[in-house]
Structures are given as C-alpha cells and as structure tokens.
Amino acid sequence: MNDDVIRLETDVAxxxxxxxxxxxxxxxxxxxxxxxxxxxGKLLERSGSxxxxxxHYLTIMETGPEWDTPEFLLKHIPDLTDGIVDMEVTDRVxxxxxxxxxxxxxxxxxxxxxxxxxxxxxxxxxxxxxxHINFDGTRFKHHIGQRVRRGKATVLARTMGxxxxxxxxxxxxxxxxxxxxxxxxxxxxxxxxxxxxxVNRLSMNASGLAFDSWHCPYNTxxxxxxxxxxxxTLANMExxxxxxxxxxxxxxxxxxxxxxxxxxxxxxxxxxxxRYDPKxxxxxxxxxxxxxxxxxxxxxxxxxxxxxxxxxxxxxxxxETLQIDRHTLPAFYRQKGIDFRTDPVxxxxxxxxxxxxxxxxxxxxxxxxxNAESSVRGLFSAGDSATVSGGIAGAxxxxxxxxxxIVQYVNEGRTLPDVDPGELERLMGEASVHLRQPxxxxxxxxxDRIRHTVTDYAGVRRSGPGLxxxxxxxxxxxxxxxxxxxxxxxxxxxxxxxxxxxxNAELLAEAALERQETRTGSAHWRIDYPETDDAHWRSFVxxxxxxxxxxxxxxxxxxxxxxxxxxxxxxxxx
Amino acid sequence: xxxxxxAASAHNPIQIDPNTCIRCTLCDWVCPGDIIYKEEGDxxxxxxxxxxxxxxxxxxxxxxxxxxxITIVFPDEILHNATDVVTLLGKVDPADAPAAEG
Numbered sequence: 001m002n003d004d005v006i007r008l009e010t011d012v013a014x015x016x017x018x019x020x021x022x023x024x025x026x027x028x029x030x031x032x033x034x035x036x037x038x039x040x041g042k043l044l045e046r047s048g049s050x051x052x053x054x055x056h057y058l059t060i061m062e063t064g065p066e067w068d069t070p071e072f073l074l075k076h077i078p079d080l081t082d083g084i085v086d087m088e089v090t091d092r093v094x095x096x097x098x099x100x101x102x103x104x105x106x107x108x109x110x111x112x113x114x115x116x117x118x119x120x121x122x123x124x125x126x127x128x129x130x131x132h133i134n135f136d137g138t139r140f141k142h143h144i145g146q147r148v149r150r151g152k153a154t155v156l157a158r159t160m161g162x163x164x165x166x167x168x169x170x171x172x173x174x175x176x177x178x179x180x181x182x183x184x185x186x187x188x189x190x191x192x193x194x195x196x197x198x199v200n201r202l203s204m205n206a207s208g209l210a211f212d213s214w215h216c217p218y219n220t221x222x223x224x225x226x227x228x229x230x231x232x233t234l235a236n237m238e239x240x241x242x243x244x245x246x247x248x249x250x251x252x253x254x255x256x257x258x259x260x261x262x263x264x265x266x267x268x269x270x271x272x273x274x275r276y277d278p279k280x281x282x283x284x285x286x287x288x289x290x291x292x293x294x295x296x297x298x299x300x301x302x303x304x305x306x307x308x309x310x311x312x313x314x315x316x317x318x319x320e321t322l323q324i325d326r327h328t329l330p331a332f333y334r335q336k337g338i339d340f341r342t343d344p345v346x347x348x349x350x351x352x353x354x355x356x357x358x359x360x361x362x363x364x365x366x367x368x369x370x371n372a373e374s375s376v377r378g379l380f381s382a383g384d385s386a387t388v389s390g391g392i393a394g395a396x397x398x399x400x401x402x403x404x405x406i407v408q409y410v411n412e413g414r415t416l417p418d419v420d421p422g423e424l425e426r427l428m429g430e431a432s433v434h435l436r437q438p439x440x441x442x443x444x445x446x447x448d449r450i451r452h453t454v455t456d457y458a459g460v461r462r463s464g465p466g467l468x469x470x471x472x473x474x475x476x477x478x479x480x481x482x483x484x485x486x487x488x489x490x491x492x493x494x495x496x497x498x499x500x501x502x503x504n505a506e507l508l509a510e511a512a513l514e515r516q517e518t519r520t521g522s523a524h525w526r527i528d529y530p531e532t533d534d535a536h537w538r539s540f541v542x543x544x545x546x547x548x549x550x551x552x553x554x555x556x557x558x559x560x561x562x563x564x565x566x567x568x569x570x571x572x573x574x
Numbered sequence: 575x576x577x578x579x580x581a582a583s584a585h586n587p588i589q590i591d592p593n594t595c596i597r598c599t600l601c602d603w604v605c606p607g608d609i610i611y612k613e614e615g616d617x618x619x620x621x622x623x624x625x626x627x628x629x630x631x632x633x634x635x636x637x638x639x640x641x642x643x644i645t646i647v648f649p650d651e652i653l654h655n656a657t658d659v660v661t662l663l664g665k666v667d668p669a670d671a672p673a674a675e676g
Contacts, residue, residue, distance in 0.1 A: 042603045051606060052634050158608060179608055204662055207651040211607065211628050218607050218630070248655030249631070249648070296659050303659075327633035328646050336653045348659045444627075456665040463670035490608055490625070527671040 005184045010034040011410050013174045013189035015161035016196035016223060018048020019392055020383030022144045023399030024193045029151030031407040036187050037148060038156035038176050040218060044145035049197055049216045050392055054137035055324050058393040059097045067129030070094045076128045081362040082520050083538045088560035089388040090361045092370040093397050100397045108143040111135045126284040156185060160493050162431045164192055164230035164379060167417045171379035175427055182489035184428055188416055191378045191406045194223035194366060198355035198384040199504045201447060203454040205250045205351040210447060214243050214250045214350040223385035225500035227366040232374040234543045235387050235561055236364040238511035239357035239523045242289055247348035249332050253325035255285060260318055262307045266300040286358040289349060290521040293460055304344035315341045352459060354504060356389045357523035363389030369562035372402035380406060387561055434495045440485025443498040449477060450505050458509045460522040467513040474506040507550055511541040514552045585649040587629040592620055594643040601635035601644060610635060
C-alpha cells in the first residue's frame, strides 16, 4: 500500500484553502518557504465559506475617532463575548487588523465604494463602532487564492486531510486523499495549519435535508477532529449558533430584511420582540433567535416576518439585494410563490453549527496562543476552527498571524523526524477501510442519528440527564463509524466528514455537560441551571484526548487558553 | 449511475438545459460539494449531477454558467414545508428544571 502514496516534502502544509488557510500561506510564500495547500474544493479562488463572495468586513482603521482605535474595541470585547474570550489572542488580532486590511488591498481587494471612492462603514451586529465596511466582495477570495497560486504553492485540489502526524509533541505532516482519484498523499512538513472552518450537518432543520444549511454544509469540523486526534486542546465546544430563516430553506438573508425594518409577528399577530429586548427587532441577532425560540416553545407559533408596513423604496432595495446573501434566495421566494412585500414570511430557526455562538472573537475549536499555534508545537489553526474567530476579518488576520509565526518557527531549523513506514501504513489502512467494506452501513443514516440526538438533547435546550443520554448515543455511534461503507473516493470523503461530525458532537455534549450554567442564550441553555453564573463559570471548558476518551477541564477566562498548554507548564518544556 | 450510492433521489436540484449547455466544465469546477461531474475535454457529454442529495442550493453553478443553462429547482421539503418548528427545539424533560419555588 505504501507504494501508492504520493510523498511530498515541504515547509508548511495547510489543510483548508479558505480565507484563513490562504492568508497563512501568503507570509510563508513571501519568506521563500515551500507551501502545500489542500482543499476539498477544486479552485483555490473559490474555496471556503466566502468563495462565492462577501459583502462586509470588520476592521479597525485608526482614522481618528476614539472608537476606531484597537484600545476602544478591546475594552468592549469582554462584554460583547459574555466574559468568555481569550483576550491575549484577541488583543493581537485586533491590533493586527489595520495591517492585514492594507495587505488585502495590496492583493487587489477593493474595499471602497466605487460611487464615492471612500469606505462605506456601518455600525452593526451590536458592535460599539462603525467597524463594518460594506463593499462589493464578489472577487474577495479570488484575489487571495490567486496570490497563493502565483506564489507557487503546491495546490492539492479536491483533497481531504484526514490525519496530522505528530512525534514528540510536534506536528510534522499530514495524510490526505484525493476525493476523485483516490490517490493518497503523505505531506511531510515542518509546520501544519488546520483551517477548515466550522462544524455543520450537526442538527435538524425544518426541511430535514442534511445539506440544506445556513453555513457551508461541507464544513464538517475536519480541523477540530484532526487537531483533537493529534493531541491538541479544544475549547468553547459547548457553544452553538443558530439563525432565523424563512421556514423550509436554511439560508442567510432573513436578517437583512430585519435590519431594514421588518417586524416579527406571532400567531396572534402580536409584534412580540419588545417583550424580549427594549430594542425590539434592533436587538442582537442572538436575542432575536432566542425570542423566536421562546415564542415557539410557549405555543405562539407560527412566527412570521412582516414587511407590509415598509415604504416602496425600502421594499425595492430589499428585493434588489436579496441575492447578496444567497444567490438562490430570489428563486426560492419565486418558486414558493410568495411575495415578501405583501405576504408575511413564515420563520424557523436553522440547524446548529459549532462556530462562534454568534459572537465576534469567541471562537470554538482548536485552542491557540497569540501566534495561532495550538498546544501541539508546529500545529497552527485560524478561522472558524480556532478559538479566536471574527468572521472573514478574524480569519484573514489570525491566518496571517499564523503564517508569520510559522516563518519564525520553521527558521529555527529543526530537522524532521523520519517517517515510520509501519505507522503510515496503519493510518492509511484505517482511513481507507471503508472502501473495503462498501456494503457497510451508510453515512447518511449514521449522520441522521447524530442530528436527531443533538437536536433533542444537546441543542437549543439542554439538561444534565439529556446530555448524558446524548453522550450514550454519540459514544455508541463511535464504534459504528468505523464500520461505515464507501463505494468510491467521494463516498470516503463523506464517511470521514460524518465521523468528524460525530466526534465534534461528542465533544460538544461533553463540554455542555461540564458547564453548569446558561450563557449566551440558546448558545448554551441549561434548563437545570437557567442562570448565568459569573461567580463560578467565567471559565473556559477545555477538551483533550485522553486514553479514556475526551477529558474535560476548566480554566479561568481571565487567563489565556495557552496557560493550559504543556509548553507553558514549568518543567515540561516542549 | 456510477457515482450514486444508497437510495435513488427523487429530486434533481440542478437542472441543466442540454440545448444551451456548451459542455464547458465550469459548473463542475465551482461546485463546493463535488456534486457535478463533467468529463473534461469532451464536447459531447453533459455535466452529470452525481449526488443531488448533497446540494447546498448555493447556486454557484447557476451563477457561473456562461449560457444560463442551469436552473436551481427547490424540492417540496423546502418550498412547502410542514415541519412543526417546536420539534427542532429539543426533547429535554421539563422535570429536569429546578422545581419552582413556593
């Protein structure tokens, strides 16, 4: 079997070619390092969550007013994250934002409004300043991907990473396979970046279709699972995120109507949101989702979004901009046969994702230090798979920090350990076993059981007994995961995704069981501990792999997550 | 079809007009889910929607098609949805909550 492996040797291996992974590759390429970057998609110019485009970008610009300084935003971040945030890493990310913005502009991204030649900045998402630039980012990812390609990175398209190779507490390579040809790659590398985004296909939505999801359904927590298996510490895995969608279609685009003046109505026709927040429909998005969840639970559903009171020019603007959030949204309304100008739109909550619980700067996933390095030396993470995440800007900035840190790390000149051919063969054999048992159970049915379990017992309402029940099911599914069948390389990708989703769901349930309080509304709502308990729970929940399965610990959120890393422990080195 | 696995899908979300499709491979290249397969360099064969159940309904294929040959068609589960939203909100036993005082 070893003869079938394509062996590559490089300085940096990047798994996930979205914004974070590409931005990590760029400083390494600039410093003359060799980079191998793999992505499940075909084109680096289109890969990742914003491959189709993006329309806003959060940044400090230091234009003069106090709110536009790093110090001002940093002062507000503990409140914006309900007290659970790694301020050491966030501090570096916020301070690096202006420099990374300039770098993106140098790559060709035009953040200015072509009509005015200036930056169109807006205050939104409950942030304390006009930090969001609205811009035409249709080709945002194109510029970043192009730079990586021009820098002569080796791009492994349609390639899924499955395993990080670690020796003596250091990452030194990645095992991956081509999802079409089935070819296996062993990429021996001095540093590894894991940047595959958030975790989706995790719980049920209204349509019941697994790939009908708000966020990209091909983001399946591959980085979090690979990092965990490699011994990296994960944190904030208990926090999930949901949004409001037109019922039936789990898509972005409903919040845009809300921000332009639409009202929520319940079954009785009551505009109820003021009962949940004095700002009504202008409340934080997570508050809006919580309000709708509560109305449904109290029997006041269906809930509708109503635009009928809005003037024609606002409705025209809504109609013209519908496709910005999702290209297919106008077709959805058309095929459904409703006109949001005259018909109230029935509203649902979306499925959950493990991302950043709707907050900027509190990420869920691989715990990183201010260099974007995980608890495993030489293993880095950025974007929605890392513990400090802030949308596209957060991914770009922490990704860039990872790249610059890697240049330093690699230049320390450590030699790579030799490959143990037996170990490589064992790992490949395990990862490809599904192709040798094509009649095994289907990943579709396996995933459905995960989604039902998470929805019922680890979703927007949780309790100790419920979470233990979820854990029983998720642990028993672990064994079934190894038996799943795949008929071809594409199916093998789906099987690995399904197993990664299961692992992430188990870590979610473990962490949620540990956190005996409610925090950030439905991101972590324990009906048995319904209050936010700052006296005991202003703490991170960390998850590590142990011989007995996931090991859960806590750390005061006053401390950086890296405090828990072995290299920060006296006498342990590393 | 060679790529299908499991039960046959009742719904094809990505409808390709054979009269206007110029067999160019772009839809295959931009699909983020590895769902559309087009033989490269072959001007005869149409793109094949190999895994219709795995479509995100993102419309990347529709938006890049140079001849507008692709139409995204939503299934009944999405257009005429009858799910009770309360079933998405958990089955946690209310008895797990702390007993109300008084």
